[in-house]
Amino acid sequence: MSEITLQMVVADLDRLPALPEVVQDLMxxxxxPEVDIGQVAYKIARDPALAAKLLxxxxxxxxxxxxxxxxxxxxxxxxxxxxxxxxxIGAAVVTHFQALVAVGYDQRAFWLHSAGTALCARAxxxxxxxxxxxxxxxxxxxxxGRFILVALFPEAHRRVMAYRDEHDCYPIEAEQEILGFNHTxxxxxxxxxxxxxxxxxxxxxxxxxxxxxxxxxxxxxxHMADVMAHVLEFSGGNEKLVPCLSDAAWDRLxxxxxxxxxxxxxxxxxxxxxxxxxx
Amino acid sequence: xxxxxxxxxxxxxMVLGEEVMSGSNLLLPLGTVIQDAHIDSxxxxxxxxxxxxxxxxPSTAEINEQREVLRERxxxxxxxxxxxxxxxxxxxxxxxxRLEKFK
Numbered sequence: 001m002s003e004i005t006l007q008m009v010v011a012d013l014d015r016l017p018a019l020p021e022v023v024q025d026l027m028x029x030x031x032x033p034e035v036d037i038g039q040v041a042y043k044i045a046r047d048p049a050l051a052a053k054l055l056x057x058x059x060x061x062x063x064x065x066x067x068x069x070x071x072x073x074x075x076x077x078x079x080x081x082x083x084x085x086x087x088x089i090g091a092a093v094v095t096h097f098q099a100l101v102a103v104g105y106d107q108r109a110f111w112l113h114s115a116g117t118a119l120c121a122r123a124x125x126x127x128x129x130x131x132x133x134x135x136x137x138x139x140x141x142x143x144x145g146r147f148i149l150v151a152l153f154p155e156a157h158r159r160v161m162a163y164r165d166e167h168d169c170y171p172i173e174a175e176q177e178i179l180g181f182n183h184t185x186x187x188x189x190x191x192x193x194x195x196x197x198x199x200x201x202x203x204x205x206x207x208x209x210x211x212x213x214x215x216x217x218x219x220x221x222x223h224m225a226d227v228m229a230h231v232l233e234f235s236g237g238n239e240k241l242v243p244c245l246s247d248a249a250w251d252r253l254x255x256x257x258x259x260x261x262x263x264x265x266x267x268x269x270x271x272x273x274x275x276x277x278x279x
Numbered sequence: 280x281x282x283x284x285x286x287x288x289x290x291x292x293m294v295l296g297e298e299v300m301s302g303s304n305l306l307l308p309l310g311t312v313i314q315d316a317h318i319d320s321x322x323x324x325x326x327x328x329x330x331x332x333x334x335x336x337p338s339t340a341e342i343n344e345q346r347e348v349l350r351e352r353x354x355x356x357x358x359x360x361x362x363x364x365x366x367x368x369x370x371x372x373x374x375x376x377r378l379e380k381f382k
Contacts, residue, residue, distance in 0.1 A: 230356070
């Protein structure tokens with residue numbers, strides 16, 4: 001049984017198929033202070049899977065459009081370019097990783113929880129007046145490190161799961177026990193390597209320990225969204241546990257329990273969107 | 280469950296719980312979904328009362344059983360939760376949410 005280290009996983013990130021050139025190009029272009037909407041639409045249209053996902057997000061009931069948007073250009077106008085930037089990153093990464101096959105792992109459950117967390121994060125952001133698209137994307141990618149572990153080191157991941165099943169503990173505890181590091185560190189390394197917005201990298205890195213860092217609204221928000229998505233059981237599974245909600249994050253977010261229950265209801269009503277975001 | 284109601288109380292969509300006879304003639308068979316035209320013809324035939332099906336309400340015991348299933352599900356999700364105040368408040372809010380939704 002070979003031991004693996006965080007350094008080995010990070011070094012192996014290069015073994016993952018690179019983000020398609022189209023996406024890389026698009027992400028670079030969207031970093032510019034001034035961008036042309038026609039150019040962005042053109043770049044997105046070069047990747048049909050990405051274009052389809054973006055249209056689906058723009059047409060989701062959340063944005064409450066009077067009519068369906070049919071073109072990328074319309075979708076960008078509806079969402080705004082700033083919003084589109086983070087959504088493009090999220091949609092691109094999910095599309096990209098969905099193509100990887102991890103034998104013996106319930107990928108659908110993983111992505112349903114990720115998409116559910118994205119929906120929760122967006123609802124929380126609207127409630128709190130935070131940036132909805134950054135929140136959505138951070139929610140979508142918060143556990144990406146776990147998927148990378150499964151894809152690159154399936155054997156190590158199996159040992160983690162065996163430990164989890166034996167002790168019925170939180171998955172992050174099993175990772176820490178077996179590997180000596182956890183999925184948040186892997187995810188953060190990927191976020192840096194692939195030049196995600198810094199805010200999103202920080203949220204991925206600290207979504208399990210918001211209390212250990214100075215107040216950061218996106219970290220608190222993704223932490224809470226992860227809890228909500230588990231409460232709403234997007235992925236199902238009898239072994240699942242609701243993660244420990246941090247007092248510090250809860251107090252800083254300043255939501256009451258009545259509002260919390262209302263938000264659960266809001267996301268519950270959008271539940272189907274998680275499934276078709278992945279299709 | 281069935282219930283006898285007067286013709287005045289009948290509404291389209293109700294389902295007959297017993298056939299309607301006029302003397303030895305069958306007017307409407309058991310299970311007919313009542314439409315406006317039926318009500319008119321029943322009236323013309325001088326029918327004053329009919330038997331309709333009433334959807335059965337779940338019993339208190341059944342409701343309690345379902346609530347217990349919800350409670351157990353929430354307990355399962357929170358089986359490793361610490362006793363800290365926020366986590367326990369979360370558990371209560373989640374249980375309340377599920378019970379309210381079930382109502």
